[in-house]
Amino acid sequence: MISVLLVGEGNVGSHLYKAFLNADEITVTQISSRKLENIPQADVTIIAVSDDAIAEVSSKIKNDFVVHTSGSVSMNDLKNGSKKGVFYMLQTFSKDKKVDFSEIPFCLEAENANDYKTLEIVAKAIGKKIYPISSEQRNTLHVAAVFVNNFTNHLYKIGNDICKENEVPFEILQSLIKETASKIETLSPEKAQTGPAIRNDKKTIKNHLNLLDKNQQEIYKIFTKSIQNGDKL
């Protein structure tokens, strides 16, 4: 049996608390990050607060093993005097939406093998996909996530804008969007690439540019160039 103390009552903290309550191997306690007096002892203390608050909150915790849940904060930014680690789940958490922890990748880091083992047991109690990820690798994942999540969503916005301007329902594209995301489970993105850019279909590219405004054209051109050159722009 491993005891877990959760510090923080935001989205991540709340979803984790519910999940740990249902895990036989874990006893869990949750406290607010605003009342850090009489902090309970625990085998693992998980700080689930905003990035900016991690250093200060961790400096007030005397427990043996303290981890944070952030994708972009280094393990050594924890300011507890004892052992450190990271318990990062790569997913967006929304307050009202149920979380399927079996689908979420747990990216774990600790200063030594024993502590890593403990984090692994805690993660396996609620999840399935567990990865050892260093702070440097986590940085990499975070920037890659900006491309595949934030920037992809911006492409959806442009697609939506184009549809709105021409009075076509954007929902028609929904099934294609899901298919695009599913395809790369079985095919590398490089092999999954289709469209006028990779075919160098100049007639269609010219026709498309004529339909776009200046800003959309700029993005269309840079992608066409980037797709055609591999990664040499």
Next chain:
Amino acid sequence: MISVLLVGEGNVGSHLYKAFLNADEITVTQISSRKLENIPQADVTIIAVSDDAIAEVSSKIKNDFVVHTSGSVSMNDLKNGSKKGVFYMLQTFSKDKKVDFSEIPFCLEAENANDYKTLEIVAKAIGKKIYPISSEQRNTLHVAAVFVNNFTNHLYKIGNDICKENEVPFEILQSLIKETASKIETLSPEKAQTGPAIRNDKKTIKNHLNLLDKNQQEIYKIFTKSIQNGDKL
């Protein structure tokens, strides 16, 4: 009962043929586009051939009502002497992958209401999502699809490149990619936008740019600018 003649034995033709065989309201015949002698009569003749071949193949068909299945060819590019229309399914078809027609949007166009009605009956016999879409609107959909499908896939490729360079398994991002695609079923892309650009988190943006090569930086910068300015670059 409506009789359908399918001309073409590629991916689209083959998948449609199988689907129509199982539809009670439809009798279906399929012929190759290379042997256009003794063409059978039919209520609807669906030409499922490559874009470049549509004009020539259609010019050889004397049947009453002829439609093509292309996203980027105008209805009037059909060169049959009789009535014309379009039966476009917005999805990528792969030879070996089973097609779920109930998920695929059918974009229909015809010269008059009666013919449109016929196409609608044919589409409803195998599908569920039916839209009246003009040739101009189809052009719009096609360019929007380049953004949400081709360009999105290129962002996946860049994410994959970043992971490979830093020895992080790309599969860790798979669940986030699917979540990003699902999110916009219930939220507009504009409201679903998250990340350092929309928060104007300059410290993270600077940190990310330092991790990227020159080409990745160029795309990172143009997206950050575009996300921050709405659609005014």
